[in-house]
Amino acid sequence: MNVLVINAGSSSLKYQLFDMETEKILAKGLCDRIGIDGHLKHKPTVSDKKVFDEAISLPTHAEAISIVIDKLTSDDYGVISCLSEINAVGHRAVHGGRKFFGSALINDEVIMILEDCIRLAPLHIPANLMGIRACQIAMPGVPQVAVFDTAFHHTIPEHAYIYPIPYKYYEENDIRRYGFHGSSHRYVSAIALEHLNNTTGDTKLITCHLGNGSSLAAVKNGKSIDTTMGVTPLEGVPMGTRCGSVDPSLVDIIAAIDDLSIKDTMDILNKKSGVLGIYGKSSDFRDIEIAAGYDMDTGFDDPDSSPDKRARLALDVFCYQVAKFIGSYIVALGGLDALIFTAGIGENSPYVRRAICDHLKGIGINIDEQVNAVRAGDFLDITAENSTSKVFVIPTNEELVIARDTMEIIFNRK
Numbered sequence: 001m002n003v004l005v006i007n008a009g010s011s012s013l014k015y016q017l018f019d020m021e022t023e024k025i026l027a028k029g030l031c032d033r034i035g036i037d038g039h040l041k042h043k044p045t046v047s048d049k050k051v052f053d054e055a056i057s058l059p060t061h062a063e064a065i066s067i068v069i070d071k072l073t074s075d076d077y078g079v080i081s082c083l084s085e086i087n088a089v090g091h092r093a094v095h096g097g098r099k100f101f102g103s104a105l106i107n108d109e110v111i112m113i114l115e116d117c118i119r120l121a122p123l124h125i126p127a128n129l130m131g132i133r134a135c136q137i138a139m140p141g142v143p144q145v146a147v148f149d150t151a152f153h154h155t156i157p158e159h160a161y162i163y164p165i166p167y168k169y170y171e172e173n174d175i176r177r178y179g180f181h182g183s184s185h186r187y188v189s190a191i192a193l194e195h196l197n198n199t200t201g202d203t204k205l206i207t208c209h210l211g212n213g214s215s216l217a218a219v220k221n222g223k224s225i226d227t228t229m230g231v232t233p234l235e236g237v238p239m240g241t242r243c244g245s246v247d248p249s250l251v252d253i254i255a256a257i258d259d260l261s262i263k264d265t266m267d268i269l270n271k272k273s274g275v276l277g278i279y280g281k282s283s284d285f286r287d288i289e290i291a292a293g294y295d296m297d298t299g300f301d302d303p304d305s306s307p308d309k310r311a312r313l314a315l316d317v318f319c320y321q322v323a324k325f326i327g328s329y330i331v332a333l334g335g336l337d338a339l340i341f342t343a344g345i346g347e348n349s350p351y352v353r354r355a356i357c358d359h360l361k362g363i364g365i366n367i368d369e370q371v372n373a374v375r376a377g378d379f380l381d382i383t384a385e386n387s388t389s390k391v392f393v394i395p396t397n398e399e400l401v402i403a404r405d406t407m408e409i410i411f412n413r414k
């Protein structure tokens with residue numbers, strides 16, 4: 001059984017083809033600059049097949065999918081012999097609104113509900129829908145499943161998801177905290193639970209998904225009870241280019257300073273803020289850590305560098321805010337068994353993990369500095385002996401969650 005996982009953005013489409021008997025990836029790739037000019041990077045994992053990494057015309061998502069299928073089935077680049085070897089498609093769907101508590105087999109009703117959710121995620125859902133329609137055209141009859149970023153957080157209690165604004169916006173317009181990165185929080189919290197060996201069933205985890213977009217979740221007994229992102233992925237900790245939680249009056253104030261519309265002001269908060277806004281030159285944490293004069297391997301000061309103050313400040317703001325949310329989630333959980341770091345920054349930056357955990361020493365959380373500098377690429381326990389809670393680094397795998405859910409929904413297989 002092979003499952004094709006699709007993550008469609010407005011001008012990009014990422015894919016991975018899984019063999020679900022082994023859960024191994026047969027090929028993966030990225031269609032970039034769709035609707036602009038087009039570029040495809042296609043990478044088979046089968047040894048005698050070639051990588052394709054070239055500009056190629058990609059006018060629409062439908063044409064992108066059809067070129068991906070050509071590559072997957074071609075003699076030189078392919079890993080399957082024909083289209084019928086794709087048994088199902090799983091789509092990452094960013095927002096499920098108040099309707100979806102779990103993954104769903106895509107049919108006309110699901111598409112109608114997704115269309116209704118566009119008002120909650122106007123940038124993301126139209127792109128998801130383009131990916132779904134493109135697959136329906138290219139692979140008629142192949143079952144498709146939508147896996148929602150918001151679904152894992154449906155267990156958040158009312159007092160954590162209701163905003164203190166007039167209640168009618170919740171009742172009439174579905175405005176509430178939804179949360180995102182659900183597949184990632186779900187995946188790493190399940191792995192952490194396996195490693196905790198806690199048989200009481202009473203577990204308290206905080207999962208930190210730190211990537212270009214970052215969010216934290218408080219996970220009690222395997223269920224999300226709070227998360228930092230809100231009705232949109234703008235809320236919470238500062239991110240690469242997003243401001244995270246700030247005084248909402250800033251919208252009015254910035255609009256007045258620069259004579260901007262609300263839309264243009266929101267663009268600043270979404271695309272020009274976060275660590276990019278503070279540092280000014282890049283949103284990429286590797287660039288910022290190097291500019292700040294930290295050794296990428298150890299996370300400590302690089303003695304040969306001349307640190308850029310704003311790069312250091314950007315990292316300080318980020319790590320402080322993450323630590324502050326961790327503190328608040330220890331309150332929400334009533335304690336902490338394990339703190340988990342995942343995603344591009346959480347998995348790869350010894351500096352960020354150490355700087356966050358430095359803020360947590362006062363509440364007994366300590367990491368082993370030497371183990372923290374190990375680049376494992378796999379599960380890593382960085383807990384120090386004197387720590388009151390475990391601290392784990394766990395590589396996330398959102399695509400595998402999507403592929404597994406797709407199998408479960410279509411073939412009733414776990």
Ligand code: ADP
Binds near residue numbers: 210211285
């Ligand atoms: P996305 O949200 O796009 O999936 P990722 O989870 O891939 O993002 O995370 C991307 C971020 O991870 C970037 O800011 C990148 O700089 C950062 N990152 C990747 N490797 C490292 C590293 N070795 N040290 C510090 N940051 C890293």
